[in-house]
Amino acid sequence: MPTGLDALLTRYSVGPKHLIEPGPSDAQLALMAQAALRAPDHAELVPYRFKLVRGAAKEGMAALFADAARAAGKGGEGAALDVERALKPPVTIAVVARIDVSHPLVPAHEQWAAVGGAVSNFLTAAHLLGFGGKMLSGAKVRDPAIAAAFCEQGETLVGWIALGTPARQPAGPARKPDPGQVLIDWHPPCKP
Numbered sequence: 001m002p003t004g005l006d007a008l009l010t011r012y013s014v015g016p017k018h019l020i021e022p023g024p025s026d027a028q029l030a031l032m033a034q035a036a037l038r039a040p041d042h043a044e045l046v047p048y049r050f051k052l053v054r055g056a057a058k059e060g061m062a063a064l065f066a067d068a069a070r071a072a073g074k075g076g077e078g079a080a081l082d083v084e085r086a087l088k089p090p091v092t093i094a095v096v097a098r099i100d101v102s103h104p105l106v107p108a109h110e111q112w113a114a115v116g117g118a119v120s121n122f123l124t125a126a127h128l129l130g131f132g133g134k135m136l137s138g139a140k141v142r143d144p145a146i147a148a149a150f151c152e153q154g155e156t157l158v159g160w161i162a163l164g165t166p167a168r169q170p171a172g173p174a175r176k177p178d179p180g181q182v183l184i185d186w187h188p189p190c191k192p
Contacts, residue, residue: 014132019164023090035125039117047111051094062086068143089162097156132166
């Protein structure tokens, strides 16, 4: 099997609590971004940005997460879990979309597909480089204070990619369906 295909078939998500140092270097992050830029992107709009959160910036993100958790009615335990999600991964990347809804050639849904393809390529490149990662979102992306901290005018916070060295390998059966459940022959509709 080709190496690239093997990488796709063996990639799995690794949550923040299972990510340890070392995180990716600047050169490795640049390779991940290069891979993201190779995703399909009609008219080469690059409708996304990856904002790195590392070092002391993780404390600022943790404070934003804790405030949002308390504002959402979470108790101390819930806020602590959100703080851990901000601090534990060696590197976190905020994924921000820049969708031009009035673009004359590329409709918004195609731009969103480009964002998804970029995230997928980014995570696959991380896997190939020996790192684990997971895309996270949830209610935090809709919190106005968090969104304002990461987004400029006209941008949408999609979520965060937690990155680091996986502390463990996945165990148990795969939770995804058999390919036959998603690969379906299409037939034209019958004419009345």
